[in-house]
Amino acid sequence: xxxxxxxxxxxxxxxFIANAERTQWHDQALWFVRAKRDKAARSVPExxxxxxxxxxxxxxxxxxxxxxxxxxxxxxxxxxARVHWARDAExxxxxxxxxxQDNRVQRMVKSKSMLTEECHxxxxxxxxxxxVVDTDLGERIVQLLDKPPSHIVLPAIHIKKEEVGELFxxxxxxxxxxxxPKYLAEAARAHLRDKFMKADAGITGVNFAVxxxxxxxxxxxxGNADLGISLPSLHIACLGIEKLIxxxxxxxxxxxxxxxxxxxxxxTAYTSHFHGPRPGGQLHIVLVDNGRSRIRQNPLFRExxxxxxxxxxxxxxxxxxxxxxxxxxxxxxxxxxxxxxPLRDPKFNYSLPYACSLCGSCTEVCPVKVPLHHQLFTWRGxxxxxxxxxxxxRLAMKxxxxxxxxxxxxxxxxxxxxxxxxxxxRLLIYNRLNAWGKHRELPVFPKHSFRESYEKKHGxxxxx
Amino acid sequence: xxxxxKAEILKHLRSTQLEPVELPELDEPWTTYQDRxxxxxxxxxxxxxxxxxxxxxxxxxxxxxxxPAYAQATKVCSLVDGxxxxxxxxxxxxxxxxxxxxxxxxxxxxxGVAENAAVWVTDQGLRHRVLYFLAQHLALVLPVAELVxxxxxxxxxxxxxxxxxGLFLSGPSKTADIExxxxxxxxxxxxxxxxxx
Numbered sequence: 001x002x003x004x005x006x007x008x009x010x011x012x013x014x015x016f017i018a019n020a021e022r023t024q025w026h027d028q029a030l031w032f033v034r035a036k037r038d039k040a041a042r043s044v045p046e047x048x049x050x051x052x053x054x055x056x057x058x059x060x061x062x063x064x065x066x067x068x069x070x071x072x073x074x075x076x077x078x079x080x081a082r083v084h085w086a087r088d089a090e091x092x093x094x095x096x097x098x099x100x101q102d103n104r105v106q107r108m109v110k111s112k113s114m115l116t117e118e119c120h121x122x123x124x125x126x127x128x129x130x131x132v133v134d135t136d137l138g139e140r141i142v143q144l145l146d147k148p149p150s151h152i153v154l155p156a157i158h159i160k161k162e163e164v165g166e167l168f169x170x171x172x173x174x175x176x177x178x179x180x181p182k183y184l185a186e187a188a189r190a191h192l193r194d195k196f197m198k199a200d201a202g203i204t205g206v207n208f209a210v211x212x213x214x215x216x217x218x219x220x221x222x223g224n225a226d227l228g229i230s231l232p233s234l235h236i237a238c239l240g241i242e243k244l245i246x247x248x249x250x251x252x253x254x255x256x257x258x259x260x261x262x263x264x265x266x267x268t269a270y271t272s273h274f275h276g277p278r279p280g281g282q283l284h285i286v287l288v289d290n291g292r293s294r295i296r297q298n299p300l301f302r303e304x305x306x307x308x309x310x311x312x313x314x315x316x317x318x319x320x321x322x323x324x325x326x327x328x329x330x331x332x333x334x335x336x337x338x339x340x341x342p343l344r345d346p347k348f349n350y351s352l353p354y355a356c357s358l359c360g361s362c363t364e365v366c367p368v369k370v371p372l373h374h375q376l377f378t379w380r381g382x383x384x385x386x387x388x389x390x391x392x393x394r395l396a397m398k399x400x401x402x403x404x405x406x407x408x409x410x411x412x413x414x415x416x417x418x419x420x421x422x423x424x425x426r427l428l429i430y431n432r433l434n435a436w437g438k439h440r441e442l443p444v445f446p447k448h449s450f451r452e453s454y455e456k457k458h459g460x461x462x463x464x
Numbered sequence: 465x466x467x468x469x470k471a472e473i474l475k476h477l478r479s480t481q482l483e484p485v486e487l488p489e490l491d492e493p494w495t496t497y498q499d500r501x502x503x504x505x506x507x508x509x510x511x512x513x514x515x516x517x518x519x520x521x522x523x524x525x526x527x528x529x530x531x532p533a534y535a536q537a538t539k540v541c542s543l544v545d546g547x548x549x550x551x552x553x554x555x556x557x558x559x560x561x562x563x564x565x566x567x568x569x570x571x572x573x574x575x576g577v578a579e580n581a582a583v584w585v586t587d588q589g590l591r592h593r594v595l596y597f598l599a600q601h602l603a604l605v606l607p608v609a610e611l612v613x614x615x616x617x618x619x620x621x622x623x624x625x626x627x628x629x630g631l632f633l634s635g636p637s638k639t640a641d642i643e644x645x646x647x648x649x650x651x652x653x654x655x656x657x658x659x660x661x
Contacts (some may be wrong), residue, residue, distance in 0.1 A: 029644050045495055056488045063482040066474045079627040085470035137650060138641035154641065161643045181645035189651060196651075197561055213624040223597045223637040223652025230594035231560055241473070248624055249490055252615035255632075256579075266507055266580035267615075267634045270597075270652070276627030278593060293476040302482075 008390075009351040013323035022160075027321040029157060034315040036264025037365065043266075044256065053253050055369035058306035061211075061244055062296060068211040068244045069287065075214025079276030081283040089119035092288045096121060096203070096236055097128055099284050103234050105200040107131045111218070111225035112139055113205025114152050114309060115238050115288060118331045121203075133195045135224040137188050144171050150325025152332055153262050153311035158324050192224070202228035206239035207308070208254060209285075212247045215275045216285065219258065219268040226272055233281035237274070240288050242305040254308060257367035261310040295343055300378050304339045306368040313362035313372055319355045328352060335362035335372045342379055350388040353379035392433065411451070418445045490616060500578035500611040501660055508581035511635030512648050513656040515581075517608075521546045524605060524659045528570070533601040533655055537567035543590060544570050544605050560592040569599035573606035573633075573658065575621060579614045582632035583658060584622070593629050597637075602653035604633070608660045 017023045041047050061068055073083045084099075086092035092115075100108065108130055110116065122132045122143075134143045138155035142148065144167055149155030156164070161179045168174040174187045204225045208217040216237050218225045229235040245254065259265040277283035296302055314320045314334030325333040330341040330349060338356060341349035353376045362372040383389060384397070403409050421429065422445055430437045448456070497503040505515035518524045525548050528534045534549070541563075542550035547570045557563060571590075573583035583604050587593035596602070612618050622630070637652030648654060 032644060046492070049492065053488050053490070056485060059485040060487045063485050066477040069474070069477075085473055087469045087472055091469055135651070136641070137639045141641065154644075156641050157644075161645070164642050181642040182647050184642055185639055185647040185650060189649070192651060193564075197564060210624070215624050221637070222639050222650035224650070226597045226631075227594065227651050230592070230597065246487055248622060249616070249619045252619045253490065256615050263640070265511065267582050267632060269511070269633070269635050269638055271582065271632040271634075273624070273630045273632075275624050275629070278587070278629060279591075287473075289473045289476070293473060296477065296482075297480045 009323070009327055009329075009355040012327040012329060013319075013355070016324040016327055017322060023322055023324075025160075026158060026324060030315045030321045033154070033263060034312075034365075037261055037312055037315065038264075040260035040264040040266065041365075044260065050253055050257055051367055051369055054257055054308075054367060055306060057245060057250050057253060058368055059303075061246055062242070062302065062305055065241065065244065065296065068246060069241060072209055072211040072214055072244060073287075075212065076216075076276075076285055077214070079214045081214065081276055081285050084284060084286045086286055086288045086290070088290045089288075092119045092238065092286055092290065093121055093124040095286055096238070097125060097130075099234075099236055100125070100130055100201060101128075103201065103282075105130060105234065107133070107195075107199050108201045108203060109133050109135050109195055109199040109224075109228040109232075110203040111205065111220060111228055112136045112155070113203065113238055114332060115205055115240050115290075116203065117148060118290065119238075119288070121238075133192070133199070135192055135195065135228055136220070136222060137185060137192075137224075140188060140192065141167065148326075148331070150333065151311060151314055152309050152334075153314075158326070196227045196231055199228065199232050201232050201234040201236065202230075203236045203238065204229060206237050206243050207258065208245050208251060209239055209243045210246075210248050210251070211244055213275060215248065215273055217251060217255075218272050218274070219255075219270065220272075221263075221265070221269045223270050226270055230278065233278075234284075235274075235277065235281065236284045236286065238286045238288060240290070241292050242307075258308055258310055261312040261365065261367040291344060295340075298343070300382070301339060301343055301375055303370050304336065304343070304375060306370050307336050307366075308368055309336075310367055312365040312367065313370075316361045316365050318357060318359060318361070323355065328355070335376065336370065339370075339372060339375045339379065342383070346383065346386065346388055350383050353377075353383065392435075411449075414449050418447070418449070421445065492616075494614045494616050495579065496613040497578045500613060501608050503578040504576055504581050504611055504658075504660070507579070508635065508656075508658060511581055512638060512646075513581065513635040513658060515658045515660055518659045518661050520661065521605075524661065527657075527659065528603065531601075531603075531655075531657065534568055534603075537601070539566045540568045540570070541566050541595060541599065542570040544572050554591050554595075557592060560594045560598075563592060563595055563598050566595065566599045568601045568603070569595055569653075570603045570605065571596070573604040573610070575610040575612060575618070576606050576658070577613075577615060577618050577632070578611055580634055581658075582615075582618070582634040584618065585631050585633055587629040596631065596633070597652045599653060601655045601657075602633075602636070603657040603659060605659045605661060611660075 141156040150158045165179040320334040338352035540549045541552035636656040637650045639650035
């Protein structure tokens with residue numbers, strides 16, 4: 001596969017949809033989650049008001065981010081935590097490794113954190129001889145398969161229970177052919193309890209960091225984050241600087257939106273608030289920039305920093321549901337990933353803003369009102385301007401521009417098409433150059449154009 | 465090294481002055497419920513837990529005895545005085561790993577939220593907070609008078625002035641990571657009973 005193909009969402013999606021039955025199954029699984037979200041959102045009369053407030057709070061925080069970061073550091077330090085600052089992924093990984101080495105950590109358990117995925121922390125730590133176990137069940141499944149998560153909230157949404165059964169049989173010794181989710185989850189519970197008991201340190205992501213109190217909030221349904229950090233005495237929490245919110249009371253707004261948007265639950269089973277380390281333990285907080293301050297400078301895409309990573313835009317996206325998380329080849333897939341990906345690497349991710357029908361559903365469900373489809377549309381303009389599209393597409397656009405811009409040429413082209421195309425051999429029309437005709441047939445051409453019919457009926461009007 | 469990263473990040477952020485946006489006030493007429501206990505019980509059931517009304521501690525004990533998980537439990541830890549079967553003394557436990565085999569925990573809830581059946585619990589007076597997550601089954605004792613309507617009221621009760629740990633618990637531990645099939649008892653408690661007293 002050439003680099004060009006690898007960098008193209010449509011080509012990668014083609015691999016996924018080659019299996020029609022699986023595509024359908026994936027689509028339905030995510031639609032099920034979307035439907036649960038709708039039900040949960042409708043149960044809250046002030047839902048739209050909450051979205052508006054959440055958006056405002058985030059915009060306010062972004063505007064005053066340096067002040068809030070300093071306030072957070074001051075408060076967290078006062079409560080006994082140690083705060084570290086990392087300008088990029090490399091910095092972040094080095095800081096985490098240093099803390100682990102200072103504490104002679106050999107085995108580490110980790111709960112879900114898209115940030116550490118973004119920084120590729122796992123392979124880095126493993127390269128330094130530290131065992132890293134992802135403890136969220138979905139994340140553990142993909143980790144054992146040596147794959148990244150395909151969804152930010154449901155990491156193993158693309159994997160069938162038969163595949164989990166086979167994997168667990170091979171790795172955990174479950175019965176061959178067993179596919180009952182309850183049985184498999186029970187096996188994982190026993191396996192991971194052992195890992196929790198033996199861990200020397202726990203790493204968590206962070207859902208919200210409160211500037212006013214220096215506190216961290218971590219949400220899980222499984223309880224894995226809490227188990228991982230309350231057995232060993234060392235807790236490292238890694239967060240992007242956009243996770244800040246001003247006041248503890250703001251949590252009321254965000255927590256009412258987050259899990260309803262994510263999975264349709266009224267709140268996660270465990271919503272833990274950490275203010276300082278536990279008695280006798282250590283809490284290290286790593287604040288990571290890694291490109292966020294640059295996004296904040298960009299007026300076109302700044303609002304993407306409001307994202308609270310609920311995954312609602314993925315679940316509702318007709319393209320994501322039918323192309324799978326891996327087709328984006330980006331830590332964060334789906335609509336929000338298609339905005340963030342090109343911000344990180346526009347050349348490699350140029351095709352992501354095109355993995356979108358501009359239906360606008362993502363913008364409708366986003367709990368913090370990120371104008372997702374507007375941003376994706378804006379991206380297309382940027383990508384064309386920066387000449388990042390492949391030459392075929394550029395040429396096609398150019399030709400279309402010339403034809404559509406000239407009345408006589410447009411009419412002539414229409415005439416020619418109606419005369420000539422029906423007589424051309426298929427091969428000349430449906431070939432590699434005609435991406436449009438890949439899954440579509442041209443309609444039967446009418447004898448006359450609309451203009452010709454109109455003129456015939458109403459007489460020739462003066463030229464406009 | 466760390467100091468310079470901090471300076472660099474803050475400098476980078478300060479180099480762009482953004483239009484100020486007002487921080488909204490949150491005093492609004494949020495949803496309230498006619499019968500908070502009923503709403504709480506309904507939501508708790510929907511998230512896989514169970515609410516049980518109990519007049520007093522005697523009734524809590526009687527109701528606990530009815531629970532198969534409790535009846536079969538060998539090691540029971542209670543942070544609520546007067547739970548008859550409690551036999552794990554937290555004061556004797558130096559290392560949290562020793563709590564691995566606790567079958568049942570009974571703990572007090574500080575207050576509950578009708579909207580989402582979340583109960584606020586803390587590690588105040590609790591040596592090892594891991595107990596909330598390690599115990600196989602969990603029961604909380606929550607005064608019915610301590611139910612608030614919604615999350616906004618909940619946060620108005622919390623100050624976070626001092627270091628410490630607090631947690632909104634809503635239902636037992638769960639996962640749907642295998643084909644979206646709901647499984648109760650992922651890593652933490654396999655069941656949650658809330659006694660409204």
